[in-house]
Amino acid sequence: PAPRAAALASAELRAAHPGLTGLTVRPQLVVDALHGAPKLAWRTQTAARDTHGNPVARVVLTDARTGATIDAWDSIETAAGDGQSLYSGTVPLETTLSGSTYQLKDPTRGNTYTGDAQNKTDLCFFGICFVRAPAVLFTDADNHWGTGANGDRATAAVDAQYGTNTTWDYYKNVHGRNGIAGDGKGSYNRVHYGSNYNNAFWDDSCFCMTYGDGDGTTFGPLVALDVAGHEMSHGVTSKTAALTYSGESGGLNEATSDIMGTMVEWYAGNSADQGDYLIGEKIVKPGFGKPALRFMDKPSTDTKSADCWYSGVGNLDVHYSSGVANHFAYLLSEGSGAKVINGVSYNSPTCNGSTVSGIGHEKVGKIWYRALTVYMTSSTNYAAARTATLNAAKDLYGSGSAEQNAVAAAWSAVAVG
Known part of the structure; x- marks a missing residue:
C-alpha cells in the first residue's frame, strides 16, 4: 500500500541525510516493466532540505503487492x-x-x-x-x-x-x-x-x-585561487600535524598554507592566474601599497616577515615568522639569485651567502606534504621541520639523494641547521 511505500522512502532519505526538514513524499502507482515481468509498483519521490538548507531528493520503487524494494536512486543529477x-x-x-x-x-x-x-x-x-x-x-x-x-x-x-x-x-x-x-x-x-x-x-x-x-x-x-588553497590547507594541517598556532609552530602552520596554496596555483595551470611565489597578488589593491600580501623569494619585502631564522623569530606574528619556511620553500623550488618566472621578477638572497640550486616546485610540494602528514606534530619548530623534511626527502628520493641534499642546503640558506 501507499503508506508503506511512503514510509520506506522517507526512511531511506532520512538515513542518508539526518536532520532533514521540510520532507515531502509523493507515492505514484506505476507499472514497472524494467525489472523482469511487468508488475504494479509504487514510485515514491521524496524531497527535503538537509542541515545546510540544501535540497536532497530520492526515488524509491517498491513492489505494490509485496512491499519489497525494487530499485532506488537519487533524483538530483x-x-x-x-x-x-x-x-x-x-x-x-x-x-x-x-x-x-x-x-x-x-x-x-x-x-x-x-x-x-x-x-x-x-x-x-x-x-x-x-x-x-x-x-x-x-x-x-x-x-x-x-x-x-x-x-x-x-x-x-x-x-x-x-x-x-x-x-x-x-x-x-x-x-x-x-x-x-x-x-x-x-x-x-x-x-x-x-x-x-x-x-x-x-x-x-x-x-x-x-x-x-x-x-x-x-x-x-x-x-583568489592561492587564497583558497591557503585557507583550505589550514584544514589539512588541522587534520594531520595540528601545528599549534603560536610560536615557531604557528609560523610553520601559516607557511604550510602559503606553500600548499602556492602549489595549488601552480597545479591549476591557469593562464589567467599563472603559478608564482607571491601570496594574494590578485586581491591586493593600490591602497595596500605592495603588489602582494607576502613574497616567498624574499619575505622581508613586506617589511615585517623574517627572511632568516633567529632565536626570537617565534615571537613574531605567525604570518611573519612564516617567512623563514616560505623562503626555504622558494629556494628549494627555484634556487637563489635573480630570475624571471612567468613574467614575475625574483631575487632571492641566502642568509649564509651560499648559492642554492632548486629542485622544482612539484618535488617541494611532495616533500612538504609528506613531512607535514608523517613527521610533524603540534609542537614542531624550525629545527624539527628541518629534520621532518630531510626524512621526507629520504623517503621519497633516497638517502643522500640530490633532493635530500638540496633540502639541507636550503635550510642552511635560511639559517636553520
Whole structure:
C-alpha cells in the first residue's frame, strides 16, 4: 500500500541525510516493466532540505503487492557547467541538477558547495559561534555562472567553487588525499561575508571556507585561487600535524598554507592566474601599497616577515615568522639569485651567502606534504621541520639523494641547521 511505500522512502532519505526538514513524499502507482515481468509498483519521490538548507531528493520503487524494494536512486543529477570568475577566467564547474534548476554543488568532490552569506556575519564569543551567517546555495537556470564582474553575486561564487575544486584535485591527484579531512567529504564556501570584510578564513568547526568582499581600496574580493588553497590547507594541517598556532609552530602552520596554496596555483595551470611565489597578488589593491600580501623569494619585502631564522623569530606574528619556511620553500623550488618566472621578477638572497640550486616546485610540494602528514606534530619548530623534511626527502628520493641534499642546503640558506 501507499503508506508503506511512503514510509520506506522517507526512511531511506532520512538515513542518508539526518536532520532533514521540510520532507515531502509523493507515492505514484506505476507499472514497472524494467525489472523482469511487468508488475504494479509504487514510485515514491521524496524531497527535503538537509542541515545546510540544501535540497536532497530520492526515488524509491517498491513492489505494490509485496512491499519489497525494487530499485532506488537519487533524483538530483550531476551536470557539467562553466563559470566566469573574477580572477581565473572562464572555468569548468561540476554542478547538481535538481528538477530544472542547477545548484552550485559538486557531487564529484564530496558535495562541496558554495552559498551566499548575504553580507551577514557570525555571532561568536570566545571562539564559539552561536549563530552562523547563512550559506544560501547558489542556483542558476542555464548552468553558466557569473559574468566575470563583481556586480554579479555569482561571480565571486565561481572563484570560490573553482578554488575548492582545484584544491581538492591537487591533494587527491598529487598526494592521494581524498578531501580536506581525507574522508571524501566536501567542505562548503560562504561568499559575500560581512560588509567590506578584508579577510578570508577556514573554520574547522563548520568545515567551511568564508570569503569577504574586501573594501575595494585595500583588497578586492578575497576569492583568489592561492587564497583558497591557503585557507583550505589550514584544514589539512588541522587534520594531520595540528601545528599549534603560536610560536615557531604557528609560523610553520601559516607557511604550510602559503606553500600548499602556492602549489595549488601552480597545479591549476591557469593562464589567467599563472603559478608564482607571491601570496594574494590578485586581491591586493593600490591602497595596500605592495603588489602582494607576502613574497616567498624574499619575505622581508613586506617589511615585517623574517627572511632568516633567529632565536626570537617565534615571537613574531605567525604570518611573519612564516617567512623563514616560505623562503626555504622558494629556494628549494627555484634556487637563489635573480630570475624571471612567468613574467614575475625574483631575487632571492641566502642568509649564509651560499648559492642554492632548486629542485622544482612539484618535488617541494611532495616533500612538504609528506613531512607535514608523517613527521610533524603540534609542537614542531624550525629545527624539527628541518629534520621532518630531510626524512621526507629520504623517503621519497633516497638517502643522500640530490633532493635530500638540496633540502639541507636550503635550510642552511635560511639559517636553520
